[in-house]
Amino acid sequence: MRKSFNHIKVILGYVWSSSPVWSMANGALIVVRGILPLMLLYLVKLLVDEIQFVADLPVAERDFDRIIPVLIFAGVVFLINALSASASLLVREKQSYVISDFFDKLIHNKISGLDYGYFEHPDYQSLFYRALNEASFRPSRIFYGVMGLIQNLITLTLMAGILTQVHWAVLVILLLITAPVALIRLRHSRKLFIYKRDNTRLERTVNYYNRLITAPDYAKEVRAFDLGSLFRERYLKLKDQWRQSRFALLLAQTRRESLVQVLAAIAFFAVYGMIAYRAFEGEITIGEVVLYFMALQRGYSYLQELLGRVAGLYEDSLFLDNLFEFLKLDEGRKTVATTTMKSFPAPIRKGIEFRDVSFHYPSNNKWILRNLNLTIGAGETVALVGANGAGKSTLIKLLNCLYKPVEGDITIDGVSLYDIDPKDRVANVSVIFQDFILYNVTARENIWFGKAGQPEDEALIRKAAADSGIDKVIEGFEKGYDTTLGVLFEGSRQMSPGQWQSLALARSFYNNGQIILLDEPTSSLDAFMEARLLKYIRTITRGRTSVIVSHRLSTIRMADRIIVLKDDNTVETGTYDELVANPNSHFSNMLQTLSDAIR
Numbered sequence: 001m002r003k004s005f006n007h008i009k010v011i012l013g014y015v016w017s018s019s020p021v022w023s024m025a026n027g028a029l030i031v032v033r034g035i036l037p038l039m040l041l042y043l044v045k046l047l048v049d050e051i052q053f054v055a056d057l058p059v060a061e062r063d064f065d066r067i068i069p070v071l072i073f074a075g076v077v078f079l080i081n082a083l084s085a086s087a088s089l090l091v092r093e094k095q096s097y098v099i100s101d102f103f104d105k106l107i108h109n110k111i112s113g114l115d116y117g118y119f120e121h122p123d124y125q126s127l128f129y130r131a132l133n134e135a136s137f138r139p140s141r142i143f144y145g146v147m148g149l150i151q152n153l154i155t156l157t158l159m160a161g162i163l164t165q166v167h168w169a170v171l172v173i174l175l176l177i178t179a180p181v182a183l184i185r186l187r188h189s190r191k192l193f194i195y196k197r198d199n200t201r202l203e204r205t206v207n208y209y210n211r212l213i214t215a216p217d218y219a220k221e222v223r224a225f226d227l228g229s230l231f232r233e234r235y236l237k238l239k240d241q242w243r244q245s246r247f248a249l250l251l252a253q254t255r256r257e258s259l260v261q262v263l264a265a266i267a268f269f270a271v272y273g274m275i276a277y278r279a280f281e282g283e284i285t286i287g288e289v290v291l292y293f294m295a296l297q298r299g300y301s302y303l304q305e306l307l308g309r310v311a312g313l314y315e316d317s318l319f320l321d322n323l324f325e326f327l328k329l330d331e332g333r334k335t336v337a338t339t340t341m342k343s344f345p346a347p348i349r350k351g352i353e354f355r356d357v358s359f360h361y362p363s364n365n366k367w368i369l370r371n372l373n374l375t376i377g378a379g380e381t382v383a384l385v386g387a388n389g390a391g392k393s394t395l396i397k398l399l400n401c402l403y404k405p406v407e408g409d410i411t412i413d414g415v416s417l418y419d420i421d422p423k424d425r426v427a428n429v430s431v432i433f434q435d436f437i438l439y440n441v442t443a444r445e446n447i448w449f450g451k452a453g454q455p456e457d458e459a460l461i462r463k464a465a466a467d468s469g470i471d472k473v474i475e476g477f478e479k480g481y482d483t484t485l486g487v488l489f490e491g492s493r494q495m496s497p498g499q500w501q502s503l504a505l506a507r508s509f510y511n512n513g514q515i516i517l518l519d520e521p522t523s524s525l526d527a528f529m530e531a532r533l534l535k536y537i538r539t540i541t542r543g544r545t546s547v548i549v550s551h552r553l554s555t556i557r558m559a560d561r562i563i564v565l566k567d568d569n570t571v572e573t574g575t576y577d578e579l580v581a582n583p584n585s586h587f588s589n590m591l592q593t594l595s596d597a598i599r
């Protein structure tokens, strides 16, 4: 409970700091809307008593004008009540935008600063899923829950004044019949939280199959292998499993609640009976009977609402655990204080050095690289080769600081790569990953994203497109560089995988960094495009320090030097001619195996 209370306090602090004016407007409306129901009740009582009084007068003395002021007053209060309801909706909507923007920013900033490793680690997927799902709506709900609670408290306190006029015991009875339901709900909230936490994986699997069935990325293969019915079956089976245990929880709660509701109804009618009896005895007026009946009925529903809100708040605060757990994740990139960050060496004089680098992924202790020592000289172009799974892409990820070596260090001109200001590094390293992104934005933006920190440079964009050979394709579109690419949006134009790869290359050319990292840059290109591109890669890598991962001989031959990553975590390096001339080299064995296979 204490933890929940603290969570709520933190969220309210966030909300207040993000929107003090809207919070005050909301608060004022809450007070008004807390008092108005009671005023309405009193006006009904007043009206009934006035009507009764006038009706009891001899016919000649009856004067309807007596009732008119009360009617007008009731009308005004009614109008204020209705207007305040509309204003409250508007203010809530507006403030919910501010709250949602605030938390989106908090989460987006956090997620952008997180180490890349979290995204590839299965253990964190469920935490991300829960945090991102909960964070979107729980904070607003907590704020409005607290606001509603205050409104209920104001109304109930005033209502309690009326109800004690019937009998002091009425309040106790009301509390006794509503408290058990609230306790049942509190227990259910906790169970629901534990259920959701323990079943995140199941819920994610259900969503995964839903995506496999519905998302465009999978549509081709799902049809080609006729996987639709299999996935639908799995989806329904898992969803049913997920829903059944959730329904069982709800059923248990409903059973307990129903029992308590029966007792509540009995107590309720006993109090109604008491009021009716006092009216029968002439102790109270008909107006008072109406007032008490309505106050009792409203008091009961407000009290239920209030305790329901307490349970809701408790539930929301439990779920906030997910958000806070997520916000507490380490931001590896921030471990180096901004003041001690170094600049990227410009120009690079010595080159890149791997000093005793060992690496395994956080989710698996198997070494991918072990005691790796190698240098890539300034201005040198090396081809990184090796069998599938040898660790080539991993090495590219390390050079991009997506991971840090478990042991050893990678330096540029002696400066640890991890001490360099990330912004400076991004500006100096051009990269194309094996699994590059197909951005569904315009062709121009697709290229500009290579250096989005600076304004678009039209001439450079066109040059990068021409150098990667995608210019003719883009110019062939009706809207040229303004054409939205992909299949997601109306009026878009789709390109072939090879064309997308050329575009991704244009993006990395546009970045124009001192270091160029290309992970299988020509894997989807046809022989002509590849030949053309190799010529250009040779030009842009001249004078730049480049690492090119490739399985293609044509690309490998182009490099100044070849680094072969072997399965036993050792490396072999030399020029193409040196490695081929050495019959014992791993590289020449690879080539031999290849030519035997072709023969």
Ligand SMILES: Nc1ncnc2c1ncn2[C@@H]1O[C@H](COP(=O)(O)OP(=O)(O)OP(=O)(O)O)[C@@H](O)[C@H]1O
Binding pocket: 120, 121, 361, 362, 363, 364, 368, 386, 387, 388, 389, 390, 391, 392, 393, 394, 395, 434
């Ligand atoms: N995120 C990850 N978590 C755990 N292990 C991983 C992860 N990514 C890759 N691996 C493992 O690391 C090893 C090296 O993978 P990497 O992608 O670097 O190989 P590669 O040489 O680029 O292969 P390919 O030629 O197929 O592209 C593989 O055994 C792979 O299973």
